[in-house]
Amino acid sequence: MHFEEIVRVALHALMDHKFRSFLTMLGIIFGVASVIAMLSIGEGAKREAIAKYQDLGVNNIIVREKKLSNAELEEVRARFSPGLSINDARVIKEIVPEVAQVAPQAEKESEVKMGDMSAKSTVIGITPAFIEILNYETEEGSFITADHYNNSLKVCVLGAGLANSFFSNQSALGKMVKVDDQWLEVVGVMKSKAVFTETVGELASRDLNNDVYLPLTTFNKRFAKENLLESEIKQITVRVNRSDKLMESAALIRSILDRHHFNNQDYSIVIPFELLKQEEKERQIYNILLGAIAAISLIVGGIGIMNIMLASVMERTREIGIRRAVGARKKDIMSQFVVEAVAISITGGLIGVVLGVVLSFSISLFTDVTTYIRVYSIFIAFFFSVLVGISFGYLPAKNAANLEPIESIRYE
Amino acid sequence: MLIEIKNLVKNYVMGDIQVQALRDINLTIDRNEYVAIMGPSGSGKSTLMNILGCLDTPTEGQYLFDNVDVSTLSDDELSAMRNREIGFIFQNFNLLPKMNSLQNVELPLMYAGIPKAMRRERAIEALERVGLADRMDHKPTELSGGQRQRVAVARALVTKPGILLADEPTGALDSKTGVEIMALFDELHREGNTLILITHEREIAEYSRRIIQIRDGLIFSDEENIRSDDVEEKIYKTRG
């Protein structure tokens, strides 16, 4: 008997009992849909994490000043630590072998004004190296250039959010904004960044779109420190050539800084890539759990197929007997029932894929859970549904094939 | 010899009781014979027929089909034999209820691996043969008893088997339809087919060339039958 023949016979049998076939499919439909939805939730979480750490740079080491109270600051200074300084940045670049670039940054909470509008913002003094290290891009204009930096020009680059609230659709380039008591010319506007909603290591969550960037030289010249104890800079971002040298370089940086800060722990080191790996590990457990739930629902679907197929074999004993009497071999009967089970699971699998995709989109649309469907997950879900069909269809099919022709033909 | 049966016994065990359906059957049937098996109800006719049709296996004894010991055949070989060598016409038709006449007749050809187009052609031919070309799309429930019987005959014929086995082929039919079926059998016999039919009606057995009587699982008599002019005339008239 040809394969297409077997398929035709099986499909006929299923069409004879449309409603029952559909009910049998339900288990597979929900199983496949849940596999796809679960995988998409896992993938969505993964992508979100990667995007978050990509902003910080996967090859970067971030040295950040610890938040200390005035009393603590006084104590630290009394023990000779000058706090983070431009010199620290320079030394790191000179001594640590794998370091490609360093970007020190000073920060200040300021009030930014434009006309009669004003906003609270973090003003960040940077060097031109900053944009080499972080994958920030400008929407219009340029970033802080070497020229701006060397000549301590009174220019700034606005975060996308700030630019939008001040200038809405107009171009901000060439406009003047007032930061505290200083007038600065806008030379660029940043592309919009994903909002940090979580604290990453020592880095507090905040909206990067409200930042104002200006040359560090200008910053030091024009903006007074809040108090004398304050350190020169708040953060040094270090870019390492190779991500497998991150840990090694971080250790070296730590020993350098400890020496320069006389063993005062007034800074902390964040390695985004290591955090990413760690988070991934934690998420894996969660993913396994999701996968297990989905797998169980698929298996339950398979048991549903087996259950109904067993009943159907009983009910069709006589049909099987007649087929055997006119010359069907065991394997003809066997393949007929296996193909029926597979046809159920393929159809159910296809419907399940559609449902799973819809489900996954609905989840990201109506909840704040991000989902992402990878094509391979559709194939996995579909493949497993067919596998379930074959494995759970096997036993009923074998039962059918092993019926004695004479007994089944007499069966009432 | 087409069929050779030696010391055949068939017992059914039901709990503590053993039913001896066939006790000690010895029988040979040649190619192109036309045999009627007669006997009272429960005498073992269907049991014998099922064994001849390779649907059932004997408890003891030997069954040689075309000089091959059937007990040595594998399940697949038995299936092939049922498919190609034997045409079985059941007492209760045993048609598949969801399929129309054409599909029912095509069924054995499908398991013989014959391509669809040729299968259809041959099935139509067989249905024409039994005079049912105009009922091809009817399902068994949409056919009369006689028509169902003829679909069953067409299904048995369609693979051009060496032997036709019919269990009470006219049992459910009125005498006129019965005669039509018997005329068809006669034609098949004259074309060279081997026919074995079961009946409890003497009138039907008279159409055959040899009558075997069974009582309580034993062959009671086995005689040649010389057809009466009356029977010849009925066949002649029916064929027209």
Ligand SMILES: Nc1ncnc2c1ncn2[C@@H]1O[C@H](COP(=O)(O)OP(=O)(O)OP(=O)(O)O)[C@@H](O)[C@H]1O
């Ligand atoms: N599957 C079975 N299990 C037990 N006993 C059986 C079985 N099939 C047949 N028998 C017994 O074997 C004997 C012969 O049965 P069989 O069907 O061959 O009779 P028959 O001659 O065909 O009768 P009828 O003319 O009524 O069809 C009967 O006594 C019957 O009860």
Ligand SMILES: [Mg+2]
């Ligand atoms: Mg009988």
